[in-house]
């Protein structure tokens with residue numbers, strides 16, 4: 512196949528009559544942090560859902576981690592190694608407390624309890640939210656939930672990150688912390704954001720989604 516960690520080849524996707532992606536190509540290579548912007552409704556979130564197989568393209572091919580992905584079984588293989596931060600934190604969080612939510616992924620990967628506890632403590636502290644551990648997830652504010660959602664993704668130590676507006680709703684200090692963390696990670700990532708400053712700080716390359724295709728930004 513190819514060296515790309517994620518590759519979309521001529522992917523077309525429609526919701527009914529509405530074409531959202533139109534023969535869209537995308538390559539994400541090792542070590543790259545691709546910043547993706549585009550107007551509201553241009554299809555950024557849809558593009559991420561196609562990469563992880565939550566929806567299937569009408570036409571075109573999806574390659575992730577060295578293999579073409581077509582069927583549910585193909586996508587099941589990548590749901591651990593591909594860390595997806597949903598645009599809406601409520602889609603990500605479902606456990607009673609923050610610590611349980613962050614522990615869920617690593618437990619599911621089969622890590623022993625002691626190691627999970629270490630990962631949870633380390634991830635929360637990295638994000639500056641160690642004091643959230645025992646809080647009730649659904650009672651958190653929007654920004655607090657955002658940070659916990661990021662923690663749940665980072666705690667999985669994925670091979671590639673798909674982040675849908677990670678800093679939406681975060682204050683300046685929290686945005687800075689998240690930016691520093693992302694900059695320090697070796698993994699390839701696709702970072703959807705409307706925040707140009709964040710993209711210029713973090714992304715190694717940026718593109719805009721326009722009329723169903725990616726247009727490189729210079």
Ligand SMILES: Nc1ncnc2c1ncn2[C@@H]1O[C@H](COP(=O)(O)OP(=O)(O)OP(=O)(O)O)[C@@H](O)[C@H]1O
Pocket residue numbers: 526531549550551552553554555556557558598
């Ligand atoms: N489940 C759905 N059914 C029908 N249309 C949908 C559905 N989800 C999204 N759409 C439409 O597809 C288009 C692309 O939506 P998408 O959420 O991918 O945009 P986006 O670029 O992520 O926007 P935003 O910047 O607001 O997050 C929009 O016009 C939206 O209305």
Ligand SMILES: [Mg+2]
Pocket residue numbers: 555556557598675
């Ligand atoms: Mg979106």
